[in-house]
Amino acid sequence: MLTLTSTLQAAIGDPRRKPAIAASVQPYRFNVPILTASWLGANGSADTQLSLAVNPTDRSKLVAVRSNGTALDFSTPYPSGAWTNLDTISAGQGFQLAYDPTAAVFAVAYGDGTALKFRTSADGLTWSAATTIVTEASNIGAVALAFDDSGDACVFYVIGTSTTLNRIRRTAGAWAASGANWSRSSSVANLTGLAAYWRADYFLAVTGLAATSLAPTAWAVRMGDTFYAPNAWSTLKTITEADPASTLTFAYPSIVDFDGYAFATFQRTEAGNVPSQTVQLAHSLSPGPIGLWSEPRPVPWIDTTHGAALAHFDDDTYNLTWIAGSAYGHVSQHPPSYDVSARILALSYRLTPGSLSLRLELDNHDGNARFHPSADFRIDVGRDVLVSLGYHTSAGAEHATFLRANIHRITDQIGPGAHRLIIEASGPWEAMDRYRALAAWTAPAGTTRGNTFQRVAALAGLEVSTASGGFAPSTAWTTDTPAFAIAAGEKGSTTLQRLLTVTPDFVRPAFGSGGLEICTAPVDTSGAPIFALGPSPGSPYPLLDLQLADQLAPNLFRLQGPDRYADSARLGADGYVDILSVGPAAQLVRDLDATTNTAATTRAANARKRALQLEPRGRAVVPFHPGLELFDPVAFRWNLNPLDGLEDATRRIVGLAVDYRADPAPAAGAGRVAYTATLDLAEAAGFDG
Amino acid sequence: MAVLRAHLVSFDSGTYLATVRVDGSAAQVLAGIPTARDIAAAEMTAGRRVLLDTGDHNHPSDFVVTVVYV
Numbered sequence: 001m002l003t004l005t006s007t008l009q010a011a012i013g014d015p016r017r018k019p020a021i022a023a024s025v026q027p028y029r030f031n032v033p034i035l036t037a038s039w040l041g042a043n044g045s046a047d048t049q050l051s052l053a054v055n056p057t058d059r060s061k062l063v064a065v066r067s068n069g070t071a072l073d074f075s076t077p078y079p080s081g082a083w084t085n086l087d088t089i090s091a092g093q094g095f096q097l098a099y100d101p102t103a104a105v106f107a108v109a110y111g112d113g114t115a116l117k118f119r120t121s122a123d124g125l126t127w128s129a130a131t132t133i134v135t136e137a138s139n140i141g142a143v144a145l146a147f148d149d150s151g152d153a154c155v156f157y158v159i160g161t162s163t164t165l166n167r168i169r170r171t172a173g174a175w176a177a178s179g180a181n182w183s184r185s186s187s188v189a190n191l192t193g194l195a196a197y198w199r200a201d202y203f204l205a206v207t208g209l210a211a212t213s214l215a216p217t218a219w220a221v222r223m224g225d226t227f228y229a230p231n232a233w234s235t236l237k238t239i240t241e242a243d244p245a246s247t248l249t250f251a252y253p254s255i256v257d258f259d260g261y262a263f264a265t266f267q268r269t270e271a272g273n274v275p276s277q278t279v280q281l282a283h284s285l286s287p288g289p290i291g292l293w294s295e296p297r298p299v300p301w302i303d304t305t306h307g308a309a310l311a312h313f314d315d316d317t318y319n320l321t322w323i324a325g326s327a328y329g330h331v332s333q334h335p336p337s338y339d340v341s342a343r344i345l346a347l348s349y350r351l352t353p354g355s356l357s358l359r360l361e362l363d364n365h366d367g368n369a370r371f372h373p374s375a376d377f378r379i380d381v382g383r384d385v386l387v388s389l390g391y392h393t394s395a396g397a398e399h400a401t402f403l404r405a406n407i408h409r410i411t412d413q414i415g416p417g418a419h420r421l422i423i424e425a426s427g428p429w430e431a432m433d434r435y436r437a438l439a440a441w442t443a444p445a446g447t448t449r450g451n452t453f454q455r456v457a458a459l460a461g462l463e464v465s466t467a468s469g470g471f472a473p474s475t476a477w478t479t480d481t482p483a484f485a486i487a488a489g490e491k492g493s494t495t496l497q498r499l500l501t502v503t504p505d506f507v508r509p510a511f512g513s514g515g516l517e518i519c520t521a522p523v524d525t526s527g528a529p530i531f532a533l534g535p536s537p538g539s540p541y542p543l544l545d546l547q548l549a550d551q552l553a554p555n556l557f558r559l560q561g562p563d564r565y566a567d568s569a570r571l572g573a574d575g576y577v578d579i580l581s582v583g584p585a586a587q588l589v590r591d592l593d594a595t596t597n598t599a600a601t602t603r604a605a606n607a608r609k610r611a612l613q614l615e616p617r618g619r620a621v622v623p624f625h626p627g628l629e630l631f632d633p634v635a636f637r638w639n640l641n642p643l644d645g646l647e648d649a650t651r652r653i654v655g656l657a658v659d660y661r662a663d664p665a666p667a668a669g670a671g672r673v674a675y676t677a678t679l680d681l682a683e684a685a686g687f688d689g
Numbered sequence: 690m691a692v693l694r695a696h697l698v699s700f701d702s703g704t705y706l707a708t709v710r711v712d713g714s715a716a717q718v719l720a721g722i723p724t725a726r727d728i729a730a731a732e733m734t735a736g737r738r739v740l741l742d743t744g745d746h747n748h749p750s751d752f753v754v755t756v757v758y759v
Contacts, residue, residue: 242715242716245710438713438716440714442749484748485748486747488711489711590751591748592751
C-alpha cells in the first residue's frame with residue numbers, strides 16, 4: 001500500500017470529501033519518448049553518410065558533415081547550408097561530428113588514410129586546420145567522437161574493419177600519445193560502424209560481426225568515465241542481431257541520449273529476395289542505460305543506404321530530435337505534456353494482474369479538446385495518458401495514485417447538448433498482447449527467469465521493475481534459469497504468462513513508469529486498512545457494499561516435467577470446498593525444467609497457489625482510497641445486528657476498479673460526485689504459504 | 690498446440706537436432722530442435738520446408754520437427 005499523508009487519510013473518511021483528479025496526455029509510450037517526424041528539408045541528392053550536431057544553447061545551429069566519396073563536406077545550417085568541402089579522405093572512412101559545450105565549438109574527428117584528424121569550428125562555417133591526433137600503421141575505419149561537460153573528449157576509432165577499437169582521450173586540452181585498444185576484441189570478428197555520446201560515461205553503438213558465430217550484430221557498449229571505472233568497458237549489449245545464415249547486415253550506427261534513454265539508428269540491409277535498405281530505430285530500456293533494447297522498427301521516411309544521423313536538443317522550451325539520412329532531414333518535436341484536467345467529466349479504470357483499461361471522458365463543447373492550446377500537439381493514439389488521483393485536503397490537491405496507460409482509441413462523441421472526447425487507454429499487458437515477435441529468440445544458457453522476462457518485455461518497449469520490501473518477488477526470478485525460446489509471431493503476453501505460471505509471483509503495472517512490476521504478495525495482513533459498515537472503533541473508512549462468495553474452481557494441479565510429475569490439490573484446510581466434496585477440476589501444467597522431485601513438487605504447488613490467489617471470491621465498494629494497490633490486504637467490519645456483535649473479514653485485492661464522475665451541476669451542491677473503488681477480493685488466507 | 694511452418698537450415702544426423710528458420714523470422718533461427726526419428730536423415734536437406742510443433746511451451750527441447758516436405 002502506498003503511504004499517505006495524514007490529511008489524505010482523513011479525507012477518505014470525510015463525508016464531505018472532494019476528489020482531486022488530474023490527467024495529462026504526454027508524447028511518450030509507456031514513459032519512453034516518442035519520435036515523430038516533420039519534414040525538415042533536402043540538401044542535394046547524393047546518397048551519403050551523415051553526422052549531425054547541434055549547439056545545445058541555440059537550436060538553429062544544426063551542422064551536418066557528410067562523406068561523399070572522397071569528399072568530407074559540411075553544411076551549416078543544415079539542411080539549407082550549401083555543402084562545402086572540408087577535406088579529402090579515402091572513400092568509406094569514418095567520422096563523427098559533435099559539440100564541445102565547454103569550448104563552445106563544433107568538432108569533427110575523421111580518418112584520413114592512416115591519420116586520425118580533428119577540426120573545430122565555433123560557428124560551423126569556418127573550420128580550423130586539421131590536427132592529426134594519431135597516425136596508425138594502416139587505414140582508419142569507423143570513427144566516433146564525444147565530449148564530456150568539462151572540455152575533455154574521447155575519440156574512438158577502428159583500425160580498418162578489424163577487431164581493434166582504440167580510444168584516445170583528450171584531457172585538459174592534450175591528446176594522449178596513442179590509442180588504447182578496448183577489452184572486447186575477442187567478442188567480435190570485425191567492426192564496421194561506430195557512434196558515441198557522453199552522459200557521465202561514454203556510450204557507443206557498434207556494428208559488425210560477432211566472434212565465432214559471425215552473426216551480424218548491432219551492439220551498445222559503455223566505457224567508463226564517471227560511474228564506471230575510467231576506461232573500463234562493459235560487456236557488449238545486443239541491440240539487434242541476425243544469424244549468419246540470414247541475408248541481413250547492419251551498419252552506419254548513430255546514437256543519442258534522450259531523457260536518459262539511448263536512441264540508436266543503423267542501416268539494415270536485406271540482401272536476399274525482396275532486397276531492401278532500411279534505417280532502423282531502437283531505444284534502450286532499464287536496467288542500466290543500455291541494458292536492454294526495444295525491437296528495432298523501420299524509419300520509413302528516410303531513403304538511404306548509409307544510415308541516419310541523430311542529434312538531440314533539449315532546453316526548457318524546446319525538445320527536438322533530428323533524424324537525417326543522406327540529403328533528407330526530419331525533425332521530431334517533443335511538445336510539453338497536455339494537461340486536460342479542467343475538461344474531465346468522468347474517469348474510470350480497471351486494473352487486474354493481467355489487464356489495465358482506462359477510460360477518460362473530456363468536455364469537448366468547443367471542439368478543441370484534442371488540441372494543446374499553445375503547443376503543436378494533438379491527442380493521438382499511441383500517446384501516454386497519466387492520471388493522478390487523490391483528494392482536496394487542507395494541504396491542497398493531494399494525489400497519491402499515479403497511473404500511466406497508453407491510448408489505443410479516441411472517440412469524438414457528438415450528441416444533442418453534449419460533445420465529449422472519449423479517450424480509452426490500456427496498460428502494459430495489453431501492449432504485450434498486441435506485440436508479436438518478428439524474429440525467433442532463444443535465451444542464452446544460464447539466463448535467469450527474470451532476465452528472460454525483462455528481455456521479452458523490452459522487445460515490446462516495456463520496462464520491468466521488481467517490487468521491494470515485503471512485495472519483493474521470490475528467488476525464482478534470480479535463481480531459475482529455464483530454457484526458453486520464442487518463435488516469430490508469438491504473442492508477447494502469452495510468453496510472459498508462461499514464465500510466471502510456475503512461480504509464486506505476480507505482475508502488476510508499475511504505476512507511474514508505465515511498465516510492469518514483478519511482485520509477490522506478503523503474507524502479513526496486519527497493516528490492512530479497515531473499511532466498516534457503520535460505526536466501528538479503529539476503522540476510519542466507510543464501507544459502501546460488501547459481497548463475499550464461494551464458488552467452484554480448479555482444485556487439482558499436475559505439473560508434468562520431462563521425466564516426472566507432481567500433483568498439488570486444494571485441501572479442505574484451505575477453507576475451500578475441497579476436491580473430495582465437489583470432485584476434481586484438474587489443470588495440467590507442463591514444465592520441462594522441473595528436473596528434480598523438489599522442483600516438480602514446488603512448482604505444482606506454486607501453480608495451485610497462483611490459481612487460488614488470483615481467484616476473486618468477493619467484491620467491495622468503498623470510497624476511493626488513493627493508497628490501495630493490487631495485492632494489498634484490506635479488512636472489513638460490519639454489524640448488521642447489534643445483538644451479534646462486530647463481524648470482520650480480511651481479504652486481498654486482486655482487482656481494482658475506480659470510477660469518478662464529476663458533478664453534472666456543481667451549483668446544486670455537493671453529494672452528486674461519484675468517486676468509488678470497487679475491489680475484487682481473494683481469500684487472504686490463500687496467500688499464507 | 691502451435692504448429693509452425695519453417696525452412697530447414699541445417700541438420701545433425703548424429704543428434705537428430707535441426708536448425709530451422711520459422712516463417713517470418715528473417716533474422717533468427719531456432720537451433721537444437723529435436724526431430725522425429727521416423728524422418729530419414731537423408732530427407733533433412735537444407736532449404737526444405739518443415740513443420741515445427743512448439744507445444745506452446747516455449748521450451749526449445751520440447752519443440753519437435755514432425756514433417757519435412759517439398
